[in-house]
Amino acid sequence: MSHVADTPAQPIAFTRNAREALADAQLRRNFRGAMDALMDKRRNQFPDGDELERLRAFGNRVRARALSKLPDLLERLEANLVRNGVQVHWAETVEEANAIVHGIAERHAARKVIKGKSMVSEEMEMNHYLGARGVDCLESDMGEFIVQLRAEKPSHIIMPAIHLNAGQVAKLFHDKLAVEYTEDVDRLIQIGRETLRRNFFEADIGVSGVNFAIAETGTLLLVENEGNGRMSTTVPPVHIAVTGIEKVVENLRDVIPLLSLLTRSATGQPITTYVNMISGPRKADELDGPQEVHLVLLDNGRSQAFADGELRQTLNCIRCGACMNHCPVYTRIGGHAYGTVYPGPIGKIVTPHMLGLETTRDLPTASSMCGACGEVCPVKIPIPSLLRRLREEAVRAPAAEPHHVRGQGAKHSRKETLVWRAWRTLNTSPGLYRAAMYAGTRLRGLMPADIGPWTRYRSAPKPAARSLHELAREHLGEQ
Amino acid sequence: MNAKERILGKLRASLAGTTPVADDYDIGLVTDPWRYAADERIARLRRMLEAVHGETLVTTVAQWPQRVLEALAARGIDELLVSPATVHGRRLAEHVRAQDAALRLKGYENPVEAWKDELFFHTPASLTGTLGGIAATGSLVLWPSPQEPRLMSLVPPLHIALLNASEVRDNLFELMHAQRWTDGLPTNALLVSGPSKTADIQQTLAYGAHGPKELLVLVIEDA
Helix, strand or coil: CCCCCCCCCCHHHHHHHHHHHHCCHHHHHHHHHHHHHHHHHHHHHCCCHHHHHHHHHHHHHHHHHHHHCHHHHHHHHHHHHHHCCCEEEEECCHHHHHHHHHHHHHHCCCCEEEECCCHHHHHHCHHHHHHCCCCEEEECCHHHHHHHHCCCCCCCCCCCCCCCCHHHHHHHHHHHHCCCCCCCHHHHHHHHHHHHHHHHHHCCEEEECCCEEECCCCEEEEEECCCHHHHHHHCCCEEEEEEEHHHEECCHHHHHHHHHHHHHHHHCCCCCCEEEEECCCCCCCCCCCCCEEEEEEECCCHHHHHCCCCHHHHHHCCCCCHHHHCCHHHHHHCCHHHCCCCCHHHHHHHHHHHHCHHHHCCCCCCCCCCCHHHHHCCCCCCHHHHHHHHHHHHHCCCCCCCCCCCCCCCCCCHHHHHHHHHHHHHHHCHHHHHHHHHHHHHCHHHCCCCCCCHHHHCCCCCCCCCCHHHHHHHHHHHC | CCHHHHHHHHHHHHHCCCCCCCCCCCHHHHHHHHCCCHHHHHHHHHHHHHHCCCEEEEECCCCHHHHHHHHHHHCCCCEEEECCCCHHHHHHHHHHHHHCCCCEEECCCCCHHHCHHHHHHCCCEEEEECCEEECCCCEEEECCCCCCCHHHHCCCCEEEEEEEHHHEECCHHHHHHHCCHHHCCCCEEEEECCCCEECCCCCCCEECCCCCCEEEEEEECCC
């Protein structure tokens, strides 16, 4: 059995994807219910607003400090991991990262990979890459397992199958796993457990992500509730962790505030069931754990975001998903409409660095700029400012220097540039402005009733008979 | 140039002329909100564990082996994975012998590869020690060892953990500091806060996802 997911939605088709998603009543109910619950849970974890604000500021400083010495910390992390017996690999692109993982698989003649949840492996489309080369990847996180059975992508970075309800999962299990139809969630989870259990020890390789890589001790920290992460990183003879280069923190104690912010913001838990800290492969006298541990450090556009002081803040992200849980756009269109691995507000600011603005140009504009994402971000990423910045990069002339983002100017239009130039002239030349206002008010009868998308849901605006300036002058003149 | 040199080169070029952010670690912020009076500490730990379906029982050095037998009997379990090489393992073995109890004890004596099937499908319960606990989050601290390997606390459906009350700290910072974690971490260090669970289907919480379905913590109050 091969588990190869296809890609149904693409970011370039965002507008169409969003329109389709909006018309799907079931999808909207599923997301509305889930997001409301997640927002409540997070709120309950932070009863003390003062503590929350101080902790967010602290989390921001811890991340900023790590990024301010990122190259040194990466080298220190590597040195300490190597001292602990972990093999470290570096990859600039997802192709390189996949080739590294495949190389390890080939050396072990591996046929079967069991995966704990990893968004970086989604970024790499590792399942597809290895599947095409005869190595079967099986997802073991319950949510990931469900979306893999449906040949779908995760619709949320923490809750991959959040777009589905129990009835839909019941039908899926009934159809694909040949089990009795049941909507009882306990029973469905037991079916998942039983189906996956043997796979943990049949797998040749376990793959996981990393939540925090600790430079000081050479430790990979993973959080999870199910135990599949511990299984995937303990039972198979080889463990490969894949992560982005930004995930490093300086000291062990730095994970304390970040861990608290992560689990409370993500799922409203004081802590996850398991906090799994891996500092090396099985030692000679130990009886379990992998014989080999590998870490693949992936760039994939992160160094581009890093190059700009403002955009660098994108890399503060600890992947909690609170921004999407609180996003009015995400709640209405769901995660698939974005057509990207990372959906929602964080996806809109991180994906342009991974894919370039050519295909992601509509993402920064898919926001009402309400600011909720920035307000809840546990590490204080100014997401709305970064969205505005990326909008600017998308319309900056393609040849303008310096070049901050790949695909700069993807939305650039000569016509729009001219319109704005004219607008600026009009608003900065008093004589011209007065003349335009005079013409606009006197010719108001000529305003068309249909002005494109604006009038699809609204009536056309009609200028007043006289401008405010005129009325004010008249009023002051009378005094 | 290889990928590592190229990545580090780009990062270093981007940081040219900048100064690293100073470490102004705020210890008070990760400790002050999470402090408990001596008589409240264990109560907090129990409350937090029980909120996530962990079961707790306060007992004594003298009584705990009998509590283990009772817990297993109540569940109809007649076999327990426990290390014969630990102090608590020997203590339980003596008690089983003295009581002439119908409980089979087995150790994790071979590499996992040698007995995967038995471990995964024919081991209903395990008992391990812990290095301590954290009151703030209701967490157990486990440093798996050759005597008590990693899968002992993960694979059997029932995990019984012994926790000395004197080893319970208020918060993670205090615990890491007191146990000097930065001096050297084991292959695998764990915080365990309840039995395995998931809310991946329609946000509905279900226990016993991939790890233990039940976690029973015996808090030994005079140890």
